[in-house]
Amino acid sequence: MPASKNPAIEDYLKTVYAHTEWQPDPITPSQLAAKLGVAPSSVTEMVKKMAAQGLVAHVPYGPLRLTDAGRERALSVVRRHRLIETWLVREMGYAWDEVHDEAEVLEHALSDRLLEQIDLRLGRPSRDPHGDAIPAADGAIATEPFLRLDGAPAGHTGRVLRISDRDPEVLRALAAAGIAPGVAIEVGNADASGERVLVELVAIDDGAAAAASPVELTAGAAAEIWVTG
Structure with a gap:
């Protein structure tokens, strides 16, 4: 064979x-x-x-x-x-x-x-x-430049490129939060423990980013997400 x-x-x-x-x-x-x-x-x-x-x-x-x-x-x-x-x-x-x-x-x-x-x-x-x-x-x-979300600095704005399919529960949770490939997000500050990352979903309208409700992600979930660099 x-x-x-x-x-x-x-x-x-x-x-x-x-x-x-x-x-x-x-x-x-x-x-x-x-x-x-x-x-x-x-x-x-x-x-x-x-x-x-x-x-x-x-x-x-x-x-x-x-x-x-x-x-x-x-x-x-x-x-x-x-x-x-x-x-x-x-x-x-x-x-x-x-x-x-x-x-x-x-x-x-x-x-x-x-x-x-x-x-x-x-x-x-x-x-x-x-x-x-x-x-x-x-x-x-x-291919295009990327970085993993848990390594992105606060204030970084990028489009979600890829979400790992390793953990179905993470996929379901992210889908419920509105996070999927193609969605634009802005990275907020991690909490003091470093165990959670805050992101905001943003919509691009005539070149301006309009902030939506913030989403709190665990560090583990953030490590499953890649965004444009």
């Missing part, structure tokens, strides 16, 4: 890619094992297979980096996953906190023809429901 059609290898490649999509440090084997919920010994064996196929560059006990071939295959899987999530929300009535696990299964099963038809029907979307960029069929992917 080709590596690109091996579900286990696809999951590894996607995880290695996603680790560095929103921060610069490469993933270590122990981090990869934790993210995938597998034993370190399983990661060791799989990394050897992927290295032999020219998909990753790795030295013993060191971090993993995708080769050009590995990145190409990773982006193909990422494209499938994010298009499926978008399709489930737009066409199938799923909420954005419900789609990740479904997409994990379907991304390995859909044919290229069906995926192309889904992409076409959706109007070639550039981002999924969580704000993650959807790679084009040729692997091109849009």
